[in-house]
Amino acid sequence: MDITYYTDPLCCWSWAFEPVWKQLRADPRYELHIRYCMGGMLSSWEHYHDTVRSVSKPVQMGPVWSEVKQLTGCSLNDRIWFTDPPASSYPACLAVKCAEQQLALAAERYLENVRAAVMVHGRNIARKEVLIAIARETEAADPQLFSAAAFEHGLELPEVLESFKKDLQEVKARNISRFPSLLIRSANSTSQLLLTGYRPYEVLESSIAKLLGKASL
Numbered sequence: 001m002d003i004t005y006y007t008d009p010l011c012c013w014s015w016a017f018e019p020v021w022k023q024l025r026a027d028p029r030y031e032l033h034i035r036y037c038m039g040g041m042l043s044s045w046e047h048y049h050d051t052v053r054s055v056s057k058p059v060q061m062g063p064v065w066s067e068v069k070q071l072t073g074c075s076l077n078d079r080i081w082f083t084d085p086p087a088s089s090y091p092a093c094l095a096v097k098c099a100e101q102q103l104a105l106a107a108e109r110y111l112e113n114v115r116a117a118v119m120v121h122g123r124n125i126a127r128k129e130v131l132i133a134i135a136r137e138t139e140a141a142d143p144q145l146f147s148a149a150a151f152e153h154g155l156e157l158p159e160v161l162e163s164f165k166k167d168l169q170e171v172k173a174r175n176i177s178r179f180p181s182l183l184i185r186s187a188n189s190t191s192q193l194l195l196t197g198y199r200p201y202e203v204l205e206s207s208i209a210k211l212l213g214k215a216s217l
Contacts, residue, residue, distance in 0.1 A: 001030060001031070001032055001033070001184055001185060001186060001187060001208070001211075001212075002032075002033045002035075002184075002185040002187060003032055003033070003034050003035070003182055003183065003184050003185075004034075004035045004036075004037055004182070004183040005021070005034060005035070005036050005037065005180065005181075005182055006037045006039055006171060006174075006176050006179060006180065006181040006182070006183070007036065007037070007038070007039060007111075007179050007180045007181075008038060008039040008040065008041035008042075008089050008092075008093065008179050009038075009089060009092035009093060009095075009096060009111060009114045009115055009118070009125060010041055010042055010086060010089035010092060010118065010125065011039070011041055011089075011179040011180065012064065012065045012068045012076060012119065013068060013178075013179060013180060013197065013198045014115070014179050014180040015068075015074060015076065015115050015119040016068055016071075016072040016074040016076075016198055017180045017198045017199075018074075018112070018115065019074075020198075020199070020200060020201045020204060021180070023201050024201070024204060030208075031187075033187075034104070034108075035104075036096065036100070036104075036107060036108065036111065037167045037170055037171065038093035038096055038097060038164060038167045038168075039093070039167070039168075039171050039176065039179050040089065040090060040093055040164070040167070040168045040171065041089045041179060042086070042088050042089040042090070043088060043089075043090055044087060044088050045057060045058060045087065045088075058081050058082075058085030058086075059081060059082060059085075060081075061078075061081045061085070062078045062079070062081035062082055063078075065077075065078035065081065066078045072198070074119075075119070075120050076119055076120075077118075077119065077120055077121065077122040079122060080118065080122040080123075080124065083122070084122070084124045085124075086118065086124050086125055086126035087126045088126050089125075089126070090126075090164075091125070091126050091127070091128065091131060092114055092118075092125040092126070092131065093164055093167070094155070094160060094161065094164050095110065095114065095125075095131040095134075095135075095151075095155065096110060096111050096114065097160050097163045097164045097167070098151055098154040098155050098157075098160045099111075099135070099138075099146070099151060100163070101150070101154050101157070101159070101160060101163075102146065102147060102150055102151070102154075103145065105145060106138075106145055106146045109138055109142065109145060109146060110134070110135065110138050110146065110151075113134050113137065113138050114131070114134050117130065117134050128155070131155075132148070132151070132152055132155075135148040135151040135152065136148040139151075174194070176194075176196070178196045178197050180197070180198065181194065181195065181196045181197070182194070182195045182204075184207075184208065184211060186211055186212055191211055191212075191213075192211075193207060193208075193210075193211045195207055
């Protein structure tokens with residue numbers, strides 16, 4: 001299957017979905033070709049307004065994270081929205097696209113680390129120095145996979161910005177307003193399925209089975 005994963009490093013529901021996503025990637029029954037598309041969930045607080053949850057300023061995001069923590073049992077440090085709220089998710093999105101210039105797996109690893117940095121450790125991933133620090137930590141954990149020097153150089157490259165702009169255009173064209181979202185295509189047919197929002201593995205598995213035309217897998 002080909003999967004495009006629409007997400008954002010600052011999306012708490014995507015963080016809650018991470019164990020499900022890892023389970024899917026590790027499932028030996030599937031051969032997956034994965035592409036990550038950054039959603040640009042928060043350009044700035046001047047332009048952000050979630051009418052469903054009545055969120056228009058940072059302090060109002062804390063209760064949303066607290067609710068997600070209670071509903072899913074994931075670890076979430078909602079205090080960041082009261083102590084050092086990220087001003088935008090765009091810098092982190094750009095950082096993931098920068099990591100992608102090295103290897104797809106490097107971008108995947110960096111995305112995991114940048115999520116954990118903000119969601120668990122309360123680090124402000126809107127700050128360039130934090131993103132660079134995470135890059136160095138990623139390299140220290142796996143120097144064969146990731147280069148922090150290449151990452152720092154790449155942050156300033158116009159092609160990285162262009163790559164992120166293309167992601168934003170794709171999200172808008174597909175009218176994707178919730179993260180995580182998965183666009184799943186069967187490699188053996190023209191069938192495809194767009195799944196939006198968090199869901200447990202059993203539900204994801206059932207949806208894939210229907211796409212593949214099987215009662216069970």
